Amino acid sequence: MGSFICKRSFQSLISLIVLVMLVFFLARLTGSPADLYLPQDASAAVRHDFNEQMGFNDPLYVQFVGFMVGLLHLDMGQSLQFSRPALDVVLQAFPTTLMLAAVTMPLVLLISIVTGSLAAYKPGGIFDRLASFISLLGAATPNFWVAIVGVLVFAVTLRLLPTSGTGTPLHWVLPVAVLTLRPTGVLVQVVRTSMMTALSAAYIKTARAKGVSSRAIVFVHALRNGLLPVITVASDQAAGIVNGAVIVETVFGFPGIGKLMIDSVLLRDFTVIQAAVLVTALAVFVINILVDITYALVDPRIRYN
Amino acid sequence: MHSSTPASGITEMAPPLIVPVKSSGRGAARNALWLLWQDKSAFVSAILLALVLGAAIIGPWLLADQARAVNLMARNAAPFSLSKGWLFFLGADALGRSLLARIIVASQNTIVIAGSAVLLSMHVGGVLGLIAGYKEGWIGAILLRMADAIMSFPSMLLAVIVLFVFSPGIENVIFVLAVSRIPIFLRTVRAEVLEIKERMFVTAARAMGAKTERVLFRHIAPMVMPTVINLAALEVAFVMLVESGLSFLGIGIQPPEVTWGLMVADGRNYLGSAWWLSFWPGVAIMMVTIALNLLSNWLRLVTDPVERWRFQTVAGAK
Numbered sequence: 126m127g128s129f130i131c132k133r134s135f136q137s138l139i140s141l142i143v144l145v146m147l148v149f150f151l152a153r154l155t156g157s158p159a160d161l162y163l164p165q166d167a168s169a170a171v172r173h174d175f176n177e178q179m180g181f182n183d184p185l186y187v188q189f190v191g192f193m194v195g196l197l198h199l200d201m202g203q204s205l206q207f208s209r210p211a212l213d214v215v216l217q218a219f220p221t222t223l224m225l226a227a228v229t230m231p232l233v234l235l236i237s238i239v240t241g242s243l244a245a246y247k248p249g250g251i252f253d254r255l256a257s258f259i260s261l262l263g264a265a266t267p268n269f270w271v272a273i274v275g276v277l278v279f280a281v282t283l284r285l286l287p288t289s290g291t292g293t294p295l296h297w298v299l300p301v302a303v304l305t306l307r308p309t310g311v312l313v314q315v316v317r318t319s320m321m322t323a324l325s326a327a328y329i330k331t332a333r334a335k336g337v338s339s340r341a342i343v344f345v346h347a348l349r350n351g352l353l354p355v356i357t358v359a360s361d362q363a364a365g366i367v368n369g370a371v372i373v374e375t376v377f378g379f380p381g382i383g384k385l386m387i388d389s390v391l392l393r394d395f396t397v398i399q400a401a402v403l404v405t406a407l408a409v410f411v412i413n414i415l416v417d418i419t420y421a422l423v424d425p426r427i428r429y430n
Numbered sequence: 431m432h433s434s435t436p437a438s439g440i441t442e443m444a445p446p447l448i449v450p451v452k453s454s455g456r457g458a459a460r461n462a463l464w465l466l467w468q469d470k471s472a473f474v475s476a477i478l479l480a481l482v483l484g485a486a487i488i489g490p491w492l493l494a495d496q497a498r499a500v501n502l503m504a505r506n507a508a509p510f511s512l513s514k515g516w517l518f519f520l521g522a523d524a525l526g527r528s529l530l531a532r533i534i535v536a537s538q539n540t541i542v543i544a545g546s547a548v549l550l551s552m553h554v555g556g557v558l559g560l561i562a563g564y565k566e567g568w569i570g571a572i573l574l575r576m577a578d579a580i581m582s583f584p585s586m587l588l589a590v591i592v593l594f595v596f597s598p599g600i601e602n603v604i605f606v607l608a609v610s611r612i613p614i615f616l617r618t619v620r621a622e623v624l625e626i627k628e629r630m631f632v633t634a635a636r637a638m639g640a641k642t643e644r645v646l647f648r649h650i651a652p653m654v655m656p657t658v659i660n661l662a663a664l665e666v667a668f669v670m671l672v673e674s675g676l677s678f679l680g681i682g683i684q685p686p687e688v689t690w691g692l693m694v695a696d697g698r699n700y701l702g703s704a705w706w707l708s709f710w711p712g713v714a715i716m717m718v719t720i721a722l723n724l725l726s727n728w729l730r731l732v733t734d735p736v737e738r739w740r741f742q743t744v745a746g747a748k
Binding site for chain 1: 592672675
């Protein structure tokens with residue numbers, strides 16, 4: 126197990142370096158920050174000084190080496206828009222997104238596993254048809270559109286929920302609901318298919334013959350075997366949740382990492398973009414490794430040696 | 431013999447219980463249509479998609495003027511009223527432009543972007559997947575690592591950065607979306623190839639002296655095709671959602687070009703007074719996505735020999 130984690134971490138490290146290089150050079154192609162941060166009529170000398178101070182006059186490779194060396198000290202440079210260390214800015218925004226994901230993911234898993242299992246218990250039944258239709262609807266609806274319609278219905282018309290911002294738990298209801306929708310829609314279908322396979326196995330017949338209650342058959346005997354494909358798809362949805370978070374945070378004015386990243390790209394705040402990309406990618410990699418470990422826990426046949 | 435048994439009449443009334451697997455030409459097309467008719471939701475989806483495709487092709491040519499015509503009398507006209515003509519049935523925007531006409535015109539960009547992005551990623555990803563699966567070793571390893579790097583990162587953020595660098599024209603949006611979806615095709619095709627290449631007919635082809643390209647494209651590729659086409663249908667739906675999301679954030683397609691996602695974004699400012707501006711384009715996106723999902727479900731059943739057999743016997747017995 127230990128060596129497996131080492132190997133996976135090493136692979137992730139390579140992917141991470143490729144990603145960081147890509148973002149570093151792409152971000153610098155967006156144009157000069159001096160155009161944005163200095164007054165329009167700033168003289169050439171002022172521009173030169175600004176670039177000199179920020180290190181933008183050095184050749185790109187020098188900037189890159191400087192960035193990598195800084196990275197080793199966990200120093201990602203100063204943010205231009207906030208005049209604070211970029212990493213601090215990112216780490217301040219990160220918990221909001223993490224919280225959003227941490228509330229959403231268990232909700233997604235709970236709803237989809239229960240619904241999918243019940244739907245698979247009687248394929249073609251009324252509950253199955255209803256679940257299939259609603260999950261399809263959830264997977265097919267653009268989340269920004271749901272967000273807008275949700276604001277219209279619950280905030281503007283019914284005045285039950287606030288339109289944007291954070292603060293009270295009520296502020297979290299709409300964003301979490303919107304974020305839950307698509308992954309749940311996808312997962313219900315996966316759970317249903319894999320549970321239908323699991324429920325047709327011979328050991329289920331045995332359990333039934335023994336007189337095990339149908340609830341125990343579905344949620345104890347079949348679920349454990351039906352869970353593997355679900356974990357795979359769920360881990361894919363983890364990256365998807367970050368995608369969704371970008372939109373949800375923008376619509377609802379959440380000070381999370383997605384909104385920060387969009388703002389930083391628009392403001393050419395290179396250091397923040399790099400730090401945000403790095404932190405997000407790191408989080409996704411950690412989730413992927415955790416998922417691999419979960420595999421081994423759920424399925425005793427899987428050993429990482 | 432021909433005069434005594436009107437063969438066509440019989441087949442129409444009682445479809446054959448087991449349709450010949452290997453049929454060609456008109457028979458195959460009719461067979462496919464019959465299979466489609468058996469799955470009502472897939473049938474409706476196919477009709478809807480055909481309508482949207484038709485709208486995308488001839489819509490802008492027919493309705494471009496109506497979609498642009500500013501009509502101050504119809505500013506924010508409410509939907510479900512035929513008093514201003516059928517074009518205003520879905521309402522009008524803040525400039526009094528017919529919403530229905532705009533949705534039809536916007537379908538072209540929406541379909542073109544999603545379609546070409548998926549075609550591009552399907553071909554590039556497919557070929558790379560064939561190579562990665564057939565040639566394990568360092569080529570395969572590098573391809574796989576690159577795919578991992580792209581996949582592990584939220585595509586939306588990558589698209590934001592890339593589109594900000596290279597102005598968000600239609601070609602660039604297509605390019606970004608295609609690149610972000612290549613890994614899916616690469617991995618899927620690779621996984622299939624890994625299994626197929628161990629089969630007897632591949633060994634036979636190699637033993638007969640077939641070159642690598644011939645083995646890959648002539649013998650292995652056709653076996654992978656059903657999976658790829660099925661995946662492509664789902665991917666079109668997904669790419670449409672991502673594209674509309676990008677447009678919504680203001681980094682996708684820029685006005686005066688228009689897509690459904692952009693229309694939803696534009697309508698956001700009039701949410702309190704004219705909900706229909708955002709609502710209808712969203713419904714359009716949703717309906718096409720659902721139709722693609724249902725059709726892909728049907729495709730999966732029909733292209734799987736075991737499932738198709740079950741499908742045909744059950745449907746035929748009815």
